[in-house]
Amino acid sequence: MKKHSQCKSTRDEHRIEHVTLGFHCEIDKQCQSVLRRTYPGQCLFDDITKMDMASKVGLCSCHGKLCQLQPKLNDTGPVCVDYSSMGLRAKERGPSAAVHKAYYSNMDCSSCLILVIENVPEYEERVVRASLSKHWTLVSVRIDPRILGLAAARARVFIIAYRNDKLRWVSPFSLASMVGCLSSRVVLKAKDYFWMNLPPAVLSDANESNLADYNESTRFTIVDLNQYAKNDRGRGETRDDALPTLTTNSGKLYSKVHRRFLDGVEMMTSHCLPMTDQHSKKARAPKLIFTGVPTTHVAKMAGNAMNVPSIGCVLLACALSLKPKAAKA
Structure with a gap:
């Protein structure tokens, strides 16, 4: 399930108060039903290729009308099946190439300042680099929940793309070093x-x-x-x-x-x-509400889901390391 989120901070720039869910983007009908029940009233867009981010409007399937989008941070991302070793292994030759093109084109023209992209390990940073303009800087890291103390394998590459004309990386540490600081011993089996x-x-x-x-x-x-x-x-x-x-x-x-x-x-x-x-x-x-969703489809959703601590590490790194550039005099 793909979600857009925004960080709201207090006056202390080093303290993050909370993260709020801005809108959802999900093409699967069963996932849509879970999102509608769990987060009632929030915007739900059914296809990232239908979101006109350049004009900041999109057809919200939750409200049935054009709803305003004002994204600052986006953690939706292109599909993985073309790149996965357990999928098509077709990379840019795969059927979702048009989705990749539309997604990055929309993001490049949008008001979004930070993209957090999650994908399978076979998904390379070069794909993102080739799809975005020179105004974006990329940093990436491979995270497996096992390094965070969870006995569940799910290696994924996380890529942070940020607008270098608006933001700067202020941390003295790399993204990989910050994730490494959060490593923990596995206690479950x-x-x-x-x-x-x-x-x-x-x-x-x-x-x-x-x-x-x-x-x-x-x-x-x-x-x-x-x-x-x-x-x-x-x-x-x-x-x-x-x-x-x-x-x-x-x-x-x-x-x-x-x-x-x-x-x-x-x-x-x-x-x-x-x-x-x-x-x-x-x-x-x-609590995620799965009322009416068949058990078999819940398992399918789990196969598509992100691991919360993994994405949490990356969002924390964004919050601690990315600050606005000072305005020129």
Whole structure:
């Protein structure tokens, strides 16, 4: 789910008071329903290629009218399927090339000062560099939640693009150094993400057969039954005992210990997204409302979701390091 956000600071320029959600951009209908219920009344745009950022207006599917956009920081981004090693591997030759072109063209002409772009590790900084004008400076870092203390693999590249005619990087540290300062020891294991009290699953004959192949040929205690062990495509927990990277096809991660599949809610919580009242209270953020959304689609959403601490690191770096340039006399 793609979201636009703005940072509001107090008079103390080094203290960030809170981050507010400005508007959403999401093409998936089920994701749209979650966003409407969780953040009622806020603007929702259904396609980044339809947002005319140059004139700062777009058709809001939530209100059914043209709503004003005044973005200062944007953390939507181009799609990843063309670049992912588990996707099309087509890069600029892929079908979403037009989306990339429209997105960066709109951002280049908009009033946005900072772009925070999240994508798969195969997505290179050069793609962004070639798509934006000379008025943008880029810094990037690769973040995996495991370096932040989470037992859930999800390596992603994060790119901060900022308008160098309006902003300057004031921190003496690089983006990678700032992320490194937030590193933490992992205290969970992959099995700990099976936290809900759910009954054992009844497996189909095909899943039973695949599980038997896993038992014979792999070390995994958590197995992906959407991948076939007999074809040497077996997949499960990582060697450091973390949950494997979730994909849109990860709906059948099966724990031999719990004898059931990882639930969609549990997948979402592996990203630190608030799914219960207790999570919401701890995070001081609204609980995501999935009323009416099929469980299979929740798992698909989790495969597309950002990891909250990872994006939080990058937004913190923006808040601490990017300051307005002094006006010329």
